[in-house]
Amino acid sequence: MATGVPLIDLQDFPSQSQKLIEACEELGCFRIINHQIPITLMSEMKSVVRSLLDLPMEIKRRNTDAIAGSGYVAPSKANPHYEGLGLYDLGSADAVQAFCTQLDASPQQRETILRYSQAIHELAMEIGRKLAQSMGLAGDLFMGWPCQFRINKYNFTPETVGSSGVQIHTDSGFLTILQEDENVGGLEVMEKKSGAFIAVDPSPGTLLVNLGDIATVWSNGRFCNVRHRVQCKEATIRVSIAMFVLGPEAAAVEAPPELADSEHPRLYVPITFEDYRKLRLSTGLRAGEALELLRTPNS
Numbered sequence: 001m002a003t004g005v006p007l008i009d010l011q012d013f014p015s016q017s018q019k020l021i022e023a024c025e026e027l028g029c030f031r032i033i034n035h036q037i038p039i040t041l042m043s044e045m046k047s048v049v050r051s052l053l054d055l056p057m058e059i060k061r062r063n064t065d066a067i068a069g070s071g072y073v074a075p076s077k078a079n080p081h082y083e084g085l086g087l088y089d090l091g092s093a094d095a096v097q098a099f100c101t102q103l104d105a106s107p108q109q110r111e112t113i114l115r116y117s118q119a120i121h122e123l124a125m126e127i128g129r130k131l132a133q134s135m136g137l138a139g140d141l142f143m144g145w146p147c148q149f150r151i152n153k154y155n156f157t158p159e160t161v162g163s164s165g166v167q168i169h170t171d172s173g174f175l176t177i178l179q180e181d182e183n184v185g186g187l188e189v190m191e192k193k194s195g196a197f198i199a200v201d202p203s204p205g206t207l208l209v210n211l212g213d214i215a216t217v218w219s220n221g222r223f224c225n226v227r228h229r230v231q232c233k234e235a236t237i238r239v240s241i242a243m244f245v246l247g248p249e250a251a252a253v254e255a256p257p258e259l260a261d262s263e264h265p266r267l268y269v270p271i272t273f274e275d276y277r278k279l280r281l282s283t284g285l286r287a288g289e290a291l292e293l294l295r296t297p298n299s
């Protein structure tokens with residue numbers, strides 16, 4: 001049952017810095033332990049999320065897009081067993097409140113969603129600081145960056161076993177923090193070197209981090225934007241909670257000067273997250289291939 005996903009103890013820095021950077025470079029995926037989000041909050045949030053996803057379709061449809069694809073996604077031809085609810089800008093208490101209002105959340109549900117969103121947002125900022133420090137950089141890498149939140153439900157049935165819940169893709173932003181289903185596996189991450197998929201088995205109480213395309217741009221090609229997919233392994237409902245750290249609000253993403261010099265020329269032209277997202281949407285390149293369109297002339 002080897003998962004091959006490195007474990008990072010968030011309370012053991014700077015000792016774990018090298019391990020963190022290696023995980024970002026080699027797999028683009030790691031599992032966090034000691035993240036300080038209470039396990040009770042994680043399980044309360046999971047049960048709130050399950051009830052929101054069980055709401056009638058007409059209520060779920062009130063969760064409209066703030067940016068393309070940020071709201072309710074109904075089952076479709078491409079992903080017939082998948083549906084999700086979401087919100088843009090998890091760091092904004094107003095956006096979180098608006099999401100709760102759209103879905104008629106009870107006061108108790110609202111309280112859990114607010115506490116969870118604050119805790120996961122703080123954790124993302126902490127990971128940003130640890131990443132910057134581990135790369136020898138000062139400052140707060142993700143401060144002020146918009147984050148997207150998505151709760152995913154896979155309606156797996158006996159007929160769907162062996163088929164795909166979500167097609168192979170990379171995440172477009174810098175990184176994703178995932179609270180997986182505590183019982184149902186199915187997530188698979190691709191090892192860059194071999195092209196082989198590694199099954200990510202659930203590990204309750206921990207959180208999984210996947211790096212996306214923006215991390216590759218920012219790190220001047222050092223960090224791996226991990227390809228991943230969700231396979232249906234068993235005929236049961238699977239629920240996961242994802243928080244995407246996207247990119248800076250308006251500024252173009254580019255490698256900091258420390259990561260680009262004459263020996264390591266910039267591999268990608270600077271681009272805003274917004275323009276990169278549009279590029280992915282317009283080209284339909286969902287598995288990181290759009291990065292090739294950003295290559296600098298001599299790289």
Ligand SMILES: O=C(O)CCC(=O)C(=O)O
Nearest residue numbers: 152171180187230240242
């Ligand atoms: O449900 C999961 O485990 C992963 C979902 C995912 O890859 C995504 O939302 O981008």
Ligand SMILES: [Fe+2]
Nearest residue numbers: 169170171228
């Ligand atoms: Fe993903």
